[in-house]
Amino acid sequence: MMVDLLKELCRVVLPLYPHKSLSTQVLVRQTPALGKHLSGRSRSCTSVNHRKLVRNGEEKKSVIWLEGNIASGKTTCLEYFSKTSEIEVLTEPVSKWRNVQGCNPLGLMYQDPSRWGLTLQTYVQLTMLDRHVLPMSAPIRMMERSIYSAKYIFVENLYKSGKMPEVDFAVLSEWFEWIIKNIAIPVDLIVYLQTSPQTCYERLKQRCREEEKVIPLEYLESIHNLYEDWLIHHKSFEVPAPVLVIPADHDLKKMLYQYEENREKILMAHC
Ligand SMILES: Nc1ncnc2c1ncn2[C@@H]1O[C@H](COP(=O)(O)OP(=O)(O)O)[C@@H](O)[C@H]1O
Ligand SMILES: O=c1ccn([C@H]2C[C@H](O)[C@@H](COP(=O)(O)O)O2)c(=O)[nH]1
Secondary structure (H helix, E strand, O other): OHHHHHHHHHHHHHHHOHHHOOOOOEEEEEOOOOHHHEOHHHHHOOHHHHEEEEEOOOOOOEEEEEEEOOOOOHHHHHHHHOOOOOEEEEOOOHHHHHOEOOEOHHHHHHHOHHHHHHHHHHHHHHHHHHHHOOOOOOOEEEEEOOHHHHHHHHHHHHHHOOOOOHHHHHHHHHHHHHHHHHOOOOOOEEEEEEOOHHHHHHHHHHHOOHHHHHOOHHHHHHHHHHHHHHHHOOOOOOOOOOEEEEEOOOOHHHHHHHHHHHHHHHHHOOO
C-alpha cells in the first residue's frame, strides 16, 4: 500500500517539477513569458539562449544583466537585490578601470578619447569577460552591465562620434567577435533601467566621480540613444535575452517599490 501511495505521489507531483526530474533525461524548457514589460521581439529572436537545459535534477542557475545609462541607478538597484539570499551581485569593475597598476584608463579616456579609448575599452572587455566566466555561488546572478554593452554602447559611441580611429574599432570588434563565438557568455534576462539623460546628468553631478566631471549632457544623450536603439527599438544589434524595462526616473522610494513589484519577474528568470 505504501508503494502504491508513493507511485501515486510521483505520478501527480513529478510532472509539476520537471527540473527536479530524477531521470537522466535532458529536459529543454522555455522560461515563462515575463508579462507586459517584456519586449516581444527580443524574446522571439533569442529563444535559443533562453532555453534551459536541466540534467539529473541539477539546479539551473540564471544570469541577469542590469543595463542602463551612466548614473541611472544600477549600483543602487544591485545593492537592494544583494539582500536577497539566492541572488549574488556582481558590480562593474570600475575601481580597476580607475587603477590598473597605478594607471587610470577611465580618467585618460575622458581626457583624450581618441588616444585612450582603445586602451580603456580593451581593459573593460578583459575585466567584463573575467566577470562573465566567474563560477556562480548562488542560483541567481545579477551583474552590472556586460561585455555586450561595453561593445554595443561604449565602443560604438566612441566610433560613431568620430573619437575612435577605424583601426582601433576594427581591432576591438575582432576581439569581441572572437570572444562571443568561442566563450559561453550566459544570460537569461536583461533588466534595463530606463532613464532620461537629464536624470542621469543630475545623478552624475550628485555622485561627483572625479573622472566624470567633464561629461556633458550630450554624452549621456548619445549613450541613451544607443541603449534605446539596442534594447527598445531593436534597430542596431542582436539582443541576447528578453528585456525587462524598469522606468527609473523616479525618486529612491518609488524605485524601491518598483524593484519589489518586479521581484517575481526577475526571480522567474530562474524557474
Ligand atoms: N532613484 C534615485 N533618485 C535619486 N538619486 C539616486 C537614485 N538612484 C540612485 N541615485 C543616486 O544617483 C547616483 C548614481 O547612482 P548609481 O546607483 O551609482 O548609478 P549607476 O551605478 O547606474 O552609475 C548616486 O549618487 C546615487 O546615490
Ligand atoms: O564599456 C564601458 C563601460 C563603462 N564606461 C564608463 C562609463 C562610466 O563613466 C563608468 C561606469 O560607470 P556607471 O556609473 O556604472 O555607468 O565607466 C566606459 O567608458 N566604457
